[in-house]
Amino acid sequence: MLATAPAGAQLPTLGDAGAISSSAERKLGERIARELYRDPDYIDDPELVEYVQSLWQPLLAAARARGELTAELDERFAWQVLLGKDRTINAFALPGGWLGLHLGLVSVTSSRDEVASVLAHELSHVTQRHISRMVAKESQQTPWVLAAMILGAMAASRNPQAGGAVMAGSQALAAQQSLNFSRDMEREADRIGFGVATQAGFEPQGFVTMFEKLQQAARLNDTGNYPYLRTHPMTSERIADMQSRQQLSDHGPVQPTLEHALMAARARVISNPGVDALRATVVEADASGFAALPRVRQANVLYAATLAAWRLRDPAAVSRLMGRLDAVVAGDPTGQRLARLLAAEIALALGDNTRVLRTLDADSKRRPELLLTAQAQVQSGKAAEAAQRLQTWVATQPRDAAAWQLLSSAYAAQGQSLRAVRAEAEARVAQLDYTAALDRFKAAQDLVRRGAGGGDHIEASIIDTRARQVESALREQALER
Structure with missing residues (x-):
């Protein structure tokens, strides 16, 4: 994640009383993730999100099986990977189970195993509570100040002026330096990440080739454009360790797909x-x-x-x-x-909606097909069909902001304004923008008061309940500030 601390830093034990609670870490992560969703570089590309999830979910399952991911963290943390369209070679772990992955890193990889090695490494930073353990050492800084500094460091990777604005003041800049993962933490993330990735079925050679690729890029591009390289130094010792682990596993070279x-x-x-x-x-x-x-x-x-x-x-x-x-x-x-x-x-x-519907399987339960088909259906006068499938999807995937937003369009095309506004509000909730969500829920309540809800009492009741829940979340945020 951010740059490294002195190699001799001593790690507190996992039970260190100074570590922040998992609940506090989750809230800290949500505060940072809320800003990432607003970042112009954030992208929800259905095909790439699905591909990354096909790597991420087996890693989570392996971490659970190995006991690295405890039941408490599994339940409390988000375990979500957010994609950024930035072309820098970057990936980072954030508090509360949020991970960031730049498309620039995906674009330079030769196999799924290389991407999985990066995700496994970052996952291990979270499961081993490295972020919590760093925060515990920063006894003079509140978690929310640390959140601002993490955001500043991320902004600085693309725009030094923007990063400096977030981390204004020499005291904040100096404190940011102590947020670095120690070399011991990096080694631990390497070791545990390697075990998680191989248990998930990924080839161990992926770790070796990814490390070698990052080291080469660091030599050729020492221009400040590769924050992942600066913050995860590819020492010869770490590369040799991965090579020895790979040789012990007796696997051959990675085959690209x-x-x-x-x-x-x-x-x-x-x-x-x-x-x-x-x-x-x-x-x-x-x-x-x-x-x-x-x-x-x-x-x-x-x-x-x-x-x-x-x-x-x-x-x-x-x-x-x-x-x-x-x-x-x-x-x-x-x-x-x-x-x-x-x-x-x-x-x-x-605008060739007929071709879209002819090309794709309308009954597919996979997200890319669902979203493309639904858009074509809405645009070709088949909004009711789109709404039915999207309703089923969001019932099991309530964090899917894109699906909620598309469902809002499908309802609006049918003249179901109350449901359309509620779906738009749920899209904002999915991206942690509770202020905008509450605004939409209140707009829906106003429609009900004006009799524009079409007598849909069940929907009106859901809206009232969700509005109270979002108001409660906003009050919590105000107390944290």
């Missing part, structure tokens, strides 16, 4: 949207040596080129490249599905 190749390509285009970068990506697909590339690499190049061509508004290039991509992924169900999702995404942007 089409799925990872396509998602790394997507991350690369989204995190580097400049016109010159997009043009270079399209050109890469027509390079003279393309035919000699391995299939996985061809798929990576073609997916990136297709998405880049669309962002350049070049429909002829999109059509040509999509045809080549379809040919390369033929026979691989996962690759074919991701290619179909890309085609549907482009068709939706063009």
Whole structure:
């Protein structure tokens, strides 16, 4: 996470009485996460979120099985990964089970095992209560001051002036230096993260290749653009330790998959949207040596080129490249599905809702298909169908802000204003913006008072209950401040 403390720092035991409670750590994390949701770099890309979750959930299960993730932390903490479209190679653990992952890191990886190694390392910082143990050492600083400094350090990784504004004053800047994970903590996160990742079924070689990749990037790009490298020093000792662990596990080299190749390509285009970068990506697909590339690499190049061509508004290039991509992924169900999702995404942007519905499985219970299909249904006069499926989804996934917002649109298209406003409020709750949520709930209550709720007493009762719950959350925040 933030830069390292002296190597000889002594770690308090897990039961140290000075450590903050898990409840306080969760609230501290929510305060920081609330700002991350508002950050322009935050992105909820359905395909990439689903892919990261396919790595994250097995890691959580393995941590539970190994006893690293206790029942108390499992229940109290959020255990959510937030994606940022920043192209820096960065990942970080935050209090309360929140993790941040920049698409720049995903884009440079060669396999799912490399991404999993980073997530496992950051997960272990949280399960071992490293953040709580650091806060315990900062007896002169309240957790909320520390939250401001963490946000400032994150802002400074992209904009030194913005970071300085958050951490104004030499005292705050000096205190930030003591928030660093010690080398002992890093070694512990390496060791436990390695065990968690391998138990989850990921190849141990992923740790070795990721460390080597980060070390190389640190040598070539010592320009302040790689906060993950600055805050997780890739010492020769740590790399050697991972190599010895990998050799003991007797696993061979990591085999790249089409799925990872396509998602790394997507991350690369989204995190580097400049016109010159997009043009270079399209050109890469027509390079003279393309035919000699391995299939996985061809798929990576073609997916990136297709998405880049669309962002350049070049429909002829999109059509040509999509045809080549379809040919390369033929026979691989996962690759074919991701290619179909890309085609549907482009068709939706063009307003070709019929093609979206024809391309995707309308009955799929997977999030990317659900959101794309629902948008096409709302836009083509089938809002009732979209609402029915979205209602079922948010009943089990209440933190899905995008689904709630889309459900609000589906209700509005049917003239169900009360339900539309309530769904919009739930979208704000999902992103921890309780002030905006309460505003929407009160607007819904006003609709009921004016008789605009259509006599939906059950919905009105739910709105009253949720409004009281959000008001209670806001009072807690006020006391914390």
